[in-house]
Structures are given as C-alpha cells and as structure tokens.
C-alpha cells in the first residue's frame with residue numbers, strides 16, 4: 001500500500017478562545033507544560049506505568065503492520081461480515097476511524113471487496129444481540145474479540161454468543177481461522193480461551209491503557225479488515241509525535257497549546273464543559289472516542305472538564321439554543337474538514353419553489369462551510385470560547401495525526417490539572433454493584449449489602 005506523502009498537517013487555532021482569557025493566559029502555561037512534557041518523557045509522572053502510547057507510533061515496524069495485514073487479509077477473504085467485539089478503548093478508536101473513512105451507507109452497499117464491519121460487545125441490549133445474531137444466521141462471519149482485561153462483561157457475554165454461533169455455522173475448524181483475539185499477553189479469560197482454542201491473537205501491551213490503544217492491534221486490525229491503510233494512519237501519528245514532542249517550542253506545539261488553552265478556560269474562565277463539534281457526520285465516533293479519552297483521563301478527584309460532543313449542523317436544531325444562550329459554562333472545539341472527498345454541486349430549478357436558487361452552482365460544502373463559520377461567530381458572540389482544529393481531508397494520514405494530537409494533549413492536560421491521567425478507578429463502582437446484583441461468585445458480601453439497600 002502506498003503511503004501518502006504530504007507536507008500538510010492538521011492545525012490548531014485558539015484565537016477565538018484566547019479572547020475570553022486575560023492577555024497571556026495561555027502562554028503563562030509554558031513552563032508548566034514543559035514540566036508535564038518532561039514528566040511524560042522521563043516517566044516520572046503519576047501513572048507512569050501506562051506511558052506505552054507516548055512513542056508508540058514511531059516504534060511500530062513495517063513487519064508488525066504486515067503481520068496485522070496478513071491476519072486482516074484472511075478475515076477479508078473468509079468473511080462477508082466481521083464482528084468487532086469490544087467496549088470503551090477496545091472499541092471506540094476502531095469505529096471512529098472506520099466510520100470517518102467509510103461510506104456513510106456502508107452496511108447498505110453490497111460491496112463485495114470489503115467485509116461489512118459490525119460492532120458489538122459494547123452494550124447489553126438483548127434486542128441488539130438478538131437482531132445481530134439473527135442477521136448473522138446466513139452470513140459467513142468472523143469475530144475479532146478485543147478486551148485488554150479479557151474479562152469485561154459486555155464483551156465476554158457477546159463473545160460467548162458469537163463464538164457458539166460461528167462454530168455452529170462454520171464448524172469448529174473453520175471458526176478457528178476467523179476468530180481472532182486482541183488481549184493481554186497472559187491474563188484474562190479472552191487469553192485463556194484464545195490459547196486453548198488456538199486462535200490467532202495479538203497482545204495489547206501492558207503499558208498502553210485502553211483509551212490510548214487505537215494504534216495497537218486493538219484499532220489497527222479492525223481498520224485493516226475494513227480495507228483502510230494502517231500504514232498511512234501510523235505515519236500520520238508518528239509525524240504528529242514529532243510535532244508535539246517535548247522539545248518543540250510551546251508556540252509551535254499544537255498539543256501543548258490545546259492542553260494549556262483548555263486548562264486556562266477551565267480554571268480561569270469557569271468553562272467546565274467542552275463540546276467537540278463536527279460538521280461532518282462521519283466524525284461522530286471520533287468525538288465518542290475523544291470523550292472517553294478525556295473523560296476517563298481527567299474526570300476524577302472531583303475535578304475535570306466534562307467532555308461532550310455535538311454533530312453540526314444536525315444538533316444546531318436541538319442543542320443550538322442551549323449553546324447560544326444557556327449557562328455560560330461551555331467552550332467549543334470544532335473539528336473542521338477542509339476538503340470533502342466528493343463534489344456535489346447544487347442544481348438550478350426553474351420554478352425555485354424552495355427559494356434556494358441563490359445557492360445554485362455552489363458546492364454543498366460551501367453551504368456547510370458558511371454554516372460552520374456562521375456558527376462559530378454566533379457562538380463566540382454568545383460567550384462560547386472556540387478552539388478550531390482544521391483537518392485538510394478525512395484520510396488515514398490526517399486521522400493518525402488527529403489521534404496522536406489528542407492523546408498527547410490529553411496526557412499534558414491531565415498532568416496540568418494535577419491528576420493521574422492514566423487510571424480510571426471510578427469505572428469499577430457500577431461493575432461492583434452489577435456483579436453483586438447478579439450474585440456473581442465471590443461477591444456474596446456485596447450481594448447481601450446491596451440487597452439491604454434496595
């Protein structure tokens with residue numbers, strides 16, 4: 001596969017956020033950012049056993065990518081449908097990239113060159129699983145079972161259903177060729193099962209946390225299965241790793257400036273909610289991935305910017321009112337895509353019954369861009385600081401850049417906030433209650449205690 005050679009890069013514009021801060025407020029973070037970058041680089045920060053993502057892009061070899069590609073090619077050859085089972089960090093990154101790059105109607109198109117990619121293991125909806133397993137009944141399907149811990153209930157429950165169905169439909173031998181595990185090297189039920197059944201498996205490194213794992217086989221294998229260019233994705237991330245490095249001056253370092261701007265808005269301007277907004281529906285899941293990245297990294301010790309997301313212009317017709325005139329506790333980060341993949345010109349109509357002839361001859365994207373500009377101006381006028389991230393195009397390369405940019409900025413921002421950005425202790429509370437309520441062996445005392453509270 002050919003790697004794009006390009007001199008372009010995603011860019012960051014914070015001018016419309018800075019105007020809500022005292023002069024020099026962002027620059028004032030320079031030394032703190034430097035300390036955070038050094039702590040990441042030297043492994044001296046909190047959570048330093050989870051820094052494997054930091055130089056991951058530049059350390060991925062072509063051989064490793066070829067190994068992933070070979071497994072992806074087997075699945076592509078043998079499966080009409082590949083079900084990616086995973087949740088949180090074992091799900092969102094792959095879906096974000098696949099949906100950003102794919103056809104918006106992928107599942108309706110009888111595309112015989114690529115398997116249909118479906119996602120499961122990310123909920124416990126009985127109807128969802130019933131409908132999925134029913135759809136799969138007459139399909140040659142394979143499964144990528146992704147779980148770092150290998151014990152996550154949503155994913156494990158789904159995998160048991162899919163494994164049984166796959167074996168019943170294709171026979172145990174053939175199922176073995178189309179079930180792949182991505183999990184811990186040694187621990188967890190997913191590892192035990194993969195080793196016992198002889199599935200092809202990939203390891204999620206110990207020092208890469210789930211939400212930082214999209215550039216491991218967690219994201220790369222599903223992305224390759226869908227037919228996208230992992231090498232270009234990794235190249236984009238590796239270029240951004242350089243561009244956001246600790247020795248890149250603050251003024252030129254996108255990750256440093258984004259981290260500093262968000263923290264300044266949070267601590268000095270009372271902006272407690274960040275809305276990531278897109279004007280391209282293909283970016284919906286990129287924002288979902290971003291929400292986990294920032295939410296789990298920063299939301300702790302009774303602190304943290306609440307990460308929210310909107311799809312524009314869609315949500316301008318539902319959330320627009322709140323954003324324009326509700327409590328002034330929000331700021332907005334717009335991910336803008338400069339050039340769409342396709343061109344569609346708006347046609348003339350003799351009758352002009354809809355009154356839209358003023359748009360005649362314009363590209364649809366020109367209308368979208370004016371909506372974007374008009375929205376940003378209106379929201380800034382309404383007291384909403386605006387950060388702009390510009391992507392030249394929706395390609396693997398720029399998505400790779402965007403992913404690493406957000407990861408790096410997240411590490412820095414969490415450290416600026418004074419928390420361990422790499423743990424997520426709070427996520428256990430619901431699991432503990434659920435297991436107690438389900439009488440999971442080992443939870444006897446919790447079961448008794450929770451029943452008394454009902």
Ligand SMILES: O=P(O)(O)OC[C@H]1O[C@H](O)[C@H](O)[C@@H](O)[C@@H]1O
Pocket residue numbers: 087088089090146147148149150151152155210211296424427
């Ligand atoms: O990959 P897994 O171990 O299945 O974990 C999947 C997800 O669920 C957990 O509860 C964590 O909150 C997430 O950080 C993680 O990405």
